[in-house]
Amino acid sequence: MRKNIRRIWLCADDYGMAPGVNDAIRQLIARKRINATSVMTAASYLGDGEAQALADLNAGEQRAALGLHVTLTAPFKPLSEGFAPLRNGAFPPHPEMMRLSMARRLDPDRLTLEIATQVRAFVEIFGRLPDFLDGHQHVQLLPQVRDAFLRVVAETAPNAWVRQGGRARGARPLHDRKGMVLDILSMGFRGKAERLGLATNPAFAGAYSFSPKANFAKTFPRFLKGLPDGGLIMCHPGFVDAALQSLDSLTTLREHEFAFFNSDAYLAVLAEHGVELAQASGESESAA
Secondary structure, eight states: OOTTOEEEEEEEEEETSOHHHHHHHHHHHHTTSOOEEEEOTTSSOSTTTHHHHHHHTTSSSOOOEEEEEEOOSTTOOOSSTTOSSOBTTBOOOHHHHHHHHHTTOSOHHHHHHHHHHHHHHHHHHHSBOOSEEEEGGGGGGSTTHHHHHHHHHHHHOTTSEEOOOOOOTTOOOTTOHHHHHHHHHHHHHHHHHHHTTOEEOSOEEOOOOOOTTOOHHHHHHHHTTTOOTTOEEEEOOOOOOHHHHHHOSOOHHHHHHHHHHTSHHHHHHHHHTTEEEOOOOOOOOBOO
């Protein structure tokens, strides 16, 4: 390893949400611009060759770690029978899921069953366990959810690592309220993961305002500030299509992220900060 080079994980979330998201993520993996993606088995766009096209990118050479993006918020629907509460047949919206978890009004058994069902779906689709697990809208960090999430991982995929959302010590501006919330929620998450013998990423970055005026090319370099070797940055590249517009409010910014990661400017930023993408090891357990 060259002196002072930090090797990080750049993870594209939401594979399976929409064809345009899938396409953008695959293009970036093929060009070695990102090295991880987390898959939504509760989403609708893993059929028609979408999952196989992702798996094929690792044929012969491990280009990207593949993880499970545990999904427990609307507009997505449970994979398990009997999940509650539901809102119009789907999971509750994220703000409601947060309130329910904070008040400890969720059913632990139903949470555990749903998360385990999403893990099994990943295995059925890819024929292997995930390299890592995280959560859509950081749901894995919430009270009650984190207990079920970590229990399922420890029992079904103990060699996988799990995503915590705490920032590096040198990158915690007080005006970043979302970052502060993730820092607080991640403290308990990390402790529980450690007691179960589960590995976590040493630091996290990638949260920003997602406002229409956000300039991702200017925002990205601050994610690298203080990020240690092995740290993780989440991202959301994608192409806007009808499916995405019907499911998520994060649309055109996904195209901005894709354009940046597909540019020479992105490579220059990594070089300037002494950062390279970590090599995916492909050491996940076989499901056979």
